[in-house]
Amino acid sequence: MPPNLTDRYSRQLLLNEIGEQGQQRLAESSALIVGCGALGSTIAQSLVRAGVGRVRLVDRDVVELSNLHRQILYDEWDAAAKVPKAKAALARLSRINSSTQLEAEVASYSPHNAESLSADVSIVLDGTDNLEARYIINDACVKQGKPWVYGGAVGTGGVMLPIVPEQGPCLRCLFEEPPPAGSVPTCDTVGVLGTAPILIGALQATAALKLLVGDRSQVGWLTQLDLWTGHHSRVRTKRREACPTCQQRQFEFLTAGGVAWVTTLCGRNAVQISPAKPAAVDLKQVQRGLQKVTEAHYNGLLLTATIEGHEVIIFPDGRAIIKGTTDEIAAKALYDRYIGV
Numbered sequence: 001m002p003p004n005l006t007d008r009y010s011r012q013l014l015l016n017e018i019g020e021q022g023q024q025r026l027a028e029s030s031a032l033i034v035g036c037g038a039l040g041s042t043i044a045q046s047l048v049r050a051g052v053g054r055v056r057l058v059d060r061d062v063v064e065l066s067n068l069h070r071q072i073l074y075d076e077w078d079a080a081a082k083v084p085k086a087k088a089a090l091a092r093l094s095r096i097n098s099s100t101q102l103e104a105e106v107a108s109y110s111p112h113n114a115e116s117l118s119a120d121v122s123i124v125l126d127g128t129d130n131l132e133a134r135y136i137i138n139d140a141c142v143k144q145g146k147p148w149v150y151g152g153a154v155g156t157g158g159v160m161l162p163i164v165p166e167q168g169p170c171l172r173c174l175f176e177e178p179p180p181a182g183s184v185p186t187c188d189t190v191g192v193l194g195t196a197p198i199l200i201g202a203l204q205a206t207a208a209l210k211l212l213v214g215d216r217s218q219v220g221w222l223t224q225l226d227l228w229t230g231h232h233s234r235v236r237t238k239r240r241e242a243c244p245t246c247q248q249r250q251f252e253f254l255t256a257g258g259v260a261w262v263t264t265l266c267g268r269n270a271v272q273i274s275p276a277k278p279a280a281v282d283l284k285q286v287q288r289g290l291q292k293v294t295e296a297h298y299n300g301l302l303l304t305a306t307i308e309g310h311e312v313i314i315f316p317d318g319r320a321i322i323k324g325t326t327d328e329i330a331a332k333a334l335y336d337r338y339i340g341v
Helices: 003-008 019-027 038-050 076-080 085-096 114-118 131-144 195-212 283-290 328-338
Strands: 030-034 054-059 101-106 123-126 148-154 157-163 221-226 232-236 261-265 270-274 296-298 303-307 310-314 320-323
Touching: 019 195, 030 038, 030 114, 038 054, 038 085, 038 123, 038 148, 038 195, 054 085, 085 101, 114 131, 123 131, 123 195, 131 148, 148 195, 157 195, 195 221, 261 328, 270 328, 283 296, 283 303, 310 328, 320 328
Parallel strands: 030 054, 030 123, 054 101, 123 148
Antiparallel strands: 148 157, 157 221, 221 232, 261 270, 270 320, 296 303, 303 310, 310 320
């Protein structure tokens, strides 16, 4: 190991759990982080500081002021400029560790791109804010035989589970189907303590580091904690014989690619529309069309406009975020009428 890296990671090299061999494994490893919000920010910073060799960031959204109490990679300038989170994260992380190869994708993680995004990485980490994406991650990783780390935070606590296909349960062993809409707490309904996703993200990053250096002792253990009460528990979970994903290998969440994907964004009072077939969109042309009915602004990265009282953000892949509503049907109708790319 070069002397400069020996000095940089000297405190990790002293750990019996990592050592020089483990540090070399980290340098040769790669990770996909799906979502660069509160969980993803913490995970990304932790892996980059630890010396993981290549990190791919994927996020669909832009930085907003309401993110800053918990999303530790961003600042007020990022929010004012509406910088895409993946790009803002890349800029910050590149200043933290120039030896890590960083990649940023401003895109919605969906059945269209899930397998290609994870095909060439060592591990996948869940930094998402919606259940649909987690089931897609699970399908893609089980299909590819790739480890991933599930995490979620809401209110004052959260959960974390490392998943290694064939060696422990997958997400659908525990939760066979996504719960009905509105049946579980979200940050829309109960809020989120800023430190909760930071701690859960740290646990996810630690689980990933353990897997990358070859320690699989935590596989199958579901960690639950509440920072406000101090409650903490670990539960051993098991594979389910009838699991449709890891036992029957039915990857239902990877086959939902023929229609537009509509999802409500957690804590945002907003709906995202992803077209059935993402493609490069000429945002200047879209801007010219919208300016016939409203004011539209293009900053070279994305287009913003106010349509029927809703702020709309349009991305180069045709994806759009419609703010001021959680009505997915109304949002999709607005998208079809005014954008329809």
